[in-house]
Amino acid sequence: MPLLEIIDLTKDFGGVAANNHISLEIERGEIIGLIGPNGAGKTTLFNCIVGYHKPNQGAIRFKGKDITGLKPFQTNREGIGRTFQIMSISGDLTVLENVMVGSFCKTSDRRTARQEASEIMNLTGLEQDAEARLTELPVATQKRVGLAMALATKPELLMLDEVASGLNPRETEEMVALLKNIYVVKGLTLFLTEHVMEVVMPISQRIIVLDGGQKIAEGRPQDIANNERVIRAYLGEKYAKGRRDRGSI
């Protein structure tokens, strides 16, 4: 039984189909990359899975249970954690407190929550920032806080939305290393949407490509990198053609 199963999912916004008959499966313990040009429907698919959008058609199954149309807090309780591309948290909660809010998802005892939160903060390298406010921190650290908060809810499937956007190459590298480490330590299944190929290519075991709301390719990273439809979707008709021409000479 796959961990996450999406069957013929369609979501349209007033006639514009953001997701058009998408089906995919994710096995437990996999790392899946979801890529595609802007407007391909990656975020919509994400939002349908976690419950911010309700799909017009199709079903989403998690651990064999139908979770279509559940609210975000319900999908989280089922075991789906997510991070945000940009997480704007105002207010006076410190990093530690924010992570504790995540831990409170599974326990009501403050001491347990606090201990779990510090463990996760050690794992994500946030020991120094426990008392800081989120807005005071650099983007790379904010991303790690988001990761820590999601991890604190003890998800089985962690969905990462553009986890490397806004990071410089060195920070991106550190993020990839951190994700790999978390994947091993926590035994998670990772599902990431990404623009930055330096993140998706080395980490993903399988890549799914969306374009115009449809799934156009699925396979191992090296196959995807050479897939003509994918290149066409990313670079446009002209480049794909030019490549073919060169190849023939």
Added chain:
Amino acid sequence: MRTLRDAFSFGDLPLVERIGFAIFIMFCTLFPWVTKGSFDQAVMIQFLIFCLYGLGWNLIGGYGGQVALGQAKNVGMSAYTVALLMVWWDIPFWLSTPLGVVVATIESFVLGYFLFRLRGHYFAIATIAVSLVWQQLFINWDLIGGARGVELPLKETPNFLYMQFASPIYYHYFAFLLVLAAILYMNWFRKSRLGYQLRSITSNEEVAESLGINAHWVKVKAYCITGVFAGMGGAFYTVYYNYIDPFSVMHLELSVMIALMTMIGGAGSMWGPIIGAMILIPLDRYLGAWLGGSGIIGVDFMIYALMVMIISAYEPKGIWGIIEKVRARR
């Protein structure tokens, strides 16, 4: 056990705050013995009642960030329940108060359940609208006294069951005990799961939901607790004044006063509501008495409004925000 220990433990607060709290307790304990003026004592009791309202409102308005402007109707419903039960069936304070609180809480629950589908200003406006409707209903409902209000039957001798005493000292201490209980509750609350979740919703509801928090339900819960505080205050108000009408306990002005006071003191902080009440209630009463007597009508409101504007322009987090800034600078 842990809950109790959390409620009574102020150990994580800075020493200054603990000293401040101790001074507050001493001041409230000794006040009736030091002051003999009945006006001063009345102001003091009003201060304590408003502390209670403010501490409750701080839950939804401060920690929860929802500008609910309808506390007066919860105060009023509990006050009316207590008063009418006493007038109609001679039911003692100690039996009618729990009922009054339950009525106030149920109203909070039903209202919160529906109104929390609205956000931000829309929620605030909706609470105002509902309060106005309730007030009109109470004004025009003859069965419960209408615009004339309800007067409690006075007992011939001081009676503990009906909370009728000859000296305001008893009222003072009872109100003080209620405030202390409220402070202990808030001390527990700020460390509790509910407290964390509520603050998380205030910072970003979408993120909070992604962390498994049912934002709607958490807000409804907090609103109900706010209703309990208002209900307690309303019940006490009734036996203290022995008279209520829709203009004193159902009025929008009371709701706004509670919210303003908390915001000026510092919404979302432990001591904010108390500081707010400490400044605004004496200011309001003494200015009113002093300037009202001199014939310059309305100047007290002007000074009052000016202060509100200065503080909200200078520091949106209120006086407590200023204190924290000064402390951080050192």
